[in-house]
Amino acid sequence: MSNKSASPGNAKISIDKMKKDWKLEKGTEERSFACQCPSPGHDQYQNIDFFPSSDPEAEMQAVQRERKCKRRYYPDTRHLTYEGARMTCRKQGLELVKIDSEAENDQAVRVMNIRQKGRFAPALFDGSNWFWIGASDVLLEGRFIWEDRTACNYTNWGKGQPDNAHPLRGGQNYVSVYRGTKMWDDAHSFKTRSFLCYDSSVSLEEELQYGCNEQEEFVTQKPPKMFGLGKTRFFKLKFA
Numbered sequence: 001m002s003n004k005s006a007s008p009g010n011a012k013i014s015i016d017k018m019k020k021d022w023k024l025e026k027g028t029e030e031r032s033f034a035c036q037c038p039s040p041g042h043d044q045y046q047n048i049d050f051f052p053s054s055d056p057e058a059e060m061q062a063v064q065r066e067r068k069c070k071r072r073y074y075p076d077t078r079h080l081t082y083e084g085a086r087m088t089c090r091k092q093g094l095e096l097v098k099i100d101s102e103a104e105n106d107q108a109v110r111v112m113n114i115r116q117k118g119r120f121a122p123a124l125f126d127g128s129n130w131f132w133i134g135a136s137d138v139l140l141e142g143r144f145i146w147e148d149r150t151a152c153n154y155t156n157w158g159k160g161q162p163d164n165a166h167p168l169r170g171g172q173n174y175v176s177v178y179r180g181t182k183m184w185d186d187a188h189s190f191k192t193r194s195f196l197c198y199d200s201s202v203s204l205e206e207e208l209q210y211g212c213n214e215q216e217e218f219v220t221q222k223p224p225k226m227f228g229l230g231k232t233r234f235f236k237l238k239f240a
């Protein structure tokens with residue numbers, strides 16, 4: 001930018017930082033300089049960032065700010081069926097979240113709690129207390145896989161789950177997570193719940209490193225009681 005040629009002769013333009021005046025120079029003087037680059041995904045002449053070479057700290061902050069925008073998790077508080085949630089994620093180029101570890105399970109619940117401001121609905125089975133993740137056993141009963149068709153190696157089932165309850169109503173094939181305990185349950189396809197999309201191109205480490213959600217505060221509320229969720233109740237019939 002500062003080495004742009006100017007007529008007459010072969011003079012160069014520099015800017016006085018204090019007066020902000022331009023002046024013509026030979027170009028052999030040593031000066032600090034500023035580069036410019038357009039933000040990715042934008043028109044070349046929009047959202048231009050300047051990185052002054054004389055201030056590496058400011059340059060690093062600009063880069064970190066740019067990366068911070070790459071969020072991994074996209075919580076959605078609307079109540080949709082699993083299929084509705086899956087399609088909503090896909091329309092945004094995202095996928096229902098995949099969870100491979102306890103750390104990822106914790107982060108997923110934390111993100112949903114922040115979006116819901118830690119508030120739990122009075123009813124245990126209200127769709128805002130639960131959220132869909134991208135796992136199901138709809139293709140083969142009892143074998144849970146993620147939307148990318150890989151096996152669910154990490155799971156966090158509640159007690160007695162998955163139970164594929166009410167097989168006469170199609171069984172339960174879609175996984176949702178209770179925000180209060182972080183435990184998983186297989187649920188019916190007609191249930192409506194909030195859901196969590198994610199961008200698989202951004203790593204969890206990157207999400208955590210730049211703390212995309214850490215500035216948002218929320219007050220944790222006590223979740224409704226679980227009523228022994230996960231415990232399968234058996235009623236024994238006695239025949240005389």
Ligand SMILES: [Ca+2]
Nearest residue numbers: 137164172173
């Ligand atoms: Ca099932």
Ligand SMILES: [Ca+2]
Nearest residue numbers: 163172185186
């Ligand atoms: Ca179940």
